[in-house]
Amino acid sequence: MDKPLEGIRILDLSRILAGPWCSQHLADLGAEVIKVEHPERGDDTRGWGPPYPEGCKDAAYFMCANRGKRSVGVDIAHPEGQAVIRELVSTCDVVLENFKVGGLKRYGLDYQSLKEIKPDLIYCSITGFGQSGPYANRAGYDFLLQGMGGLMSITGHPDGAEGGGPVKVGVAVVDLFTGMYAATSILSALIGRGRTGEGTWIDISLLDVQVSMLANQAQNYLASGDSPGRLGNSHPNIVPYQAFASSDGHIILAVGNDLQFQRFCDVADVPLLASDERFSTNRKRVQNRDLLVPQLERLIRTKPSAFWLRALEKQGVPCGPINSIEQVFEDPQVRHREMQMKVSHPDSGRLSLVTSPVRFDNQKLTADQPPPGLGQHTREVLDELFPEEGYLDTLRSKGVVR
The missing domain is CATH 3.40.50.10540 (Crotonobetainyl-coa:carnitine coa-transferase; domain 1)
Structure with a gap:
């Protein structure tokens, strides 16, 4: 061409x-x-x-x-x-x-x-x-x-x-x-x-x-006057949006909206967690991060990564593995895209x-x-x-x- x-x-x-x-x-x-x-x-x-x-x-x-x-x-x-x-x-x-x-x-x-x-x-x-x-x-x-x-x-x-x-x-x-x-x-x-x-x-x-390129983090500061700090793998504006340990490794859970959180709770067999007033919206989940995340950590640790990745993907909940670079080039999507x-x-x-x-x-x-x-x-x-x-x-x- x-x-x-x-x-x-x-x-x-x-x-x-x-x-x-x-x-x-x-x-x-x-x-x-x-x-x-x-x-x-x-x-x-x-x-x-x-x-x-x-x-x-x-x-x-x-x-x-x-x-x-x-x-x-x-x-x-x-x-x-x-x-x-x-x-x-x-x-x-x-x-x-x-x-x-x-x-x-x-x-x-x-x-x-x-x-x-x-x-x-x-x-x-x-x-x-x-x-x-x-x-x-x-x-x-x-x-x-x-x-x-x-x-x-x-x-x-x-x-x-x-x-x-x-x-x-x-x-x-x-x-x-x-x-x-x-x-x-x-x-x-x-x-x-x-x-x-x-x-x-x-x-x-x-x-x-x-x-x-500080993007939302810079705007967070300009809007609030508070300098954002380090949160490890967590997101300053979205919860849950971080890495979690499974029973045999780690997964990334990237819940971007309230419906996805409900679907995650259904997969995890804790539907009442999604309707809990403290966690029902992203705004509330961010405010109550310290209450919610430990519960999710305990839940996700009970099953292997393959279970979570398969079940969550089936329900349209964004999730993924943490690949090595070798695994990246072996990934079927990366191969298909001929990267x-x-x-x-x-x-x-x-x-x-x-x-x-x-x-x-x-x-x-x-x-x-x-x-x-x-x-x-x-x-x-x-x-x-x-x-x-x-x-x-x-x-x-x-x-x-x-």
């Missing part, structure tokens, strides 16, 4: 996760993504292992965020490397970068400089704290921002409970959210340019994204990757090219711009390109 971003060219100067996650999504949607890397070191995540897929020189971490791109090795600290980048910019629709504030200005690769080359350029900057403010010059990392931005204050068990204390999310969720905010912003800017003919400079910060793909790779032969979750007209929008080797596409990309015989070889001999 024709992909929606075919014909759009992205010059990706970013590395690590937030920027590459953004550009990978755009590559899945059909954009041509040219990933610019240092000719010797490349993207830092190439070395963030083990594990390394069998036969590969690059870490699994790098593989998760760079499918479908072409890698060009250019030293942007070298004047001739900067000239190469400027030539590339003249052919691109979007520049994506995640350098520190002002980091690219000294190379003449900032928005104002590149706008002179391409007036309708869309330029997206991802930083830890934004282009302005007292923290603008600080470096920002996901773990740091999960703490500073409040996420860790609501993640983990309460102080005083067994295992209590702040906990980070198991993946770099601030980076991932930032990447998706950046992608949707770039797409919006492309639509806007199509209407006005003008480019724009997009300023996205990890801290801003983290604050925005794992295999692509040809020059080092490993066949490489397993996670696919994009996006589908248009029942067709997956996933780039079918593997993550690139460092500088794998330097010559084929730059030959288009510098056809003079021997020029690229001269740059390579100087260490400007790979």
Whole structure:
């Protein structure tokens, strides 16, 4: 199928996760993504292992965020490397970068400089704290921002409970959210340019994204003046909505409304619990959480997980297991949706990757090219711009390109 971003060219100067996650999504949607890397070191995540897929020189971490791109090795600290980048910019629709504030200005690769080359350029900057403010010059990392931005204050068990204390999310969720905010912003800017003919400079910060993704927890604070705390696996606004121990493991019970609670009580053979004035509505269940949850814990512990999952699903009560990642990829729904793909790779032969979750007209929008080797596409990309015989070889001999 024709992909929606075919014909759009992205010059990706970013590395690590937030920027590459953004550009990978755009590559899945059909954009041509040219990933610019240092000719010797490349993207830092190439070395963030083990594990390394069998036969590969690059870490699994790098593989998760760079499918479908072409890698060009250019030293942007070298004047001739900067000239190469400027030539590339003249052919691109979007520049994506995640350098520190002002980091690219000294190379003449900032928005104002590149706008002179391409007036309708869309330029997206991802930083830890934004282009302005007292923290603008600080470096920002996901773990740091999960703490500073409040996420860790609501993640983990309460102080005083067994295992209590702040906990980070198991993946770099601030980076991932930032990447998706950046992608949707770039797409919006492309639509806007199509209407006005003008480019724009997009300023996205990890801290801003983290604050925005506090969602209901932030609004809970703004509405009440009370800072939410850590509730372990419980939900601040819905009860019961948490993990429970069964007789042989754990299940997740996610009761979203009063009818579902009634159905749960029928399955658990305690119908009077649903009509108890203290628990008859979600509002009352939240208010009387400390009375209700211990009763549910005792009930659910009496039977194995398989009983609860089978019986509750039959009655339309949302529930599920707590799977390991191995179990996730064995799950029949995940298999049916083909969330794992295999692509040809020059080092490993066949490489397993996670696919994009996006589908248009029942067709997956996933780039079918593997993550690139460092500088794998330097010559084929730059030959288009510098056809003079021997020029690229001269740059390579100087260490400007790979």
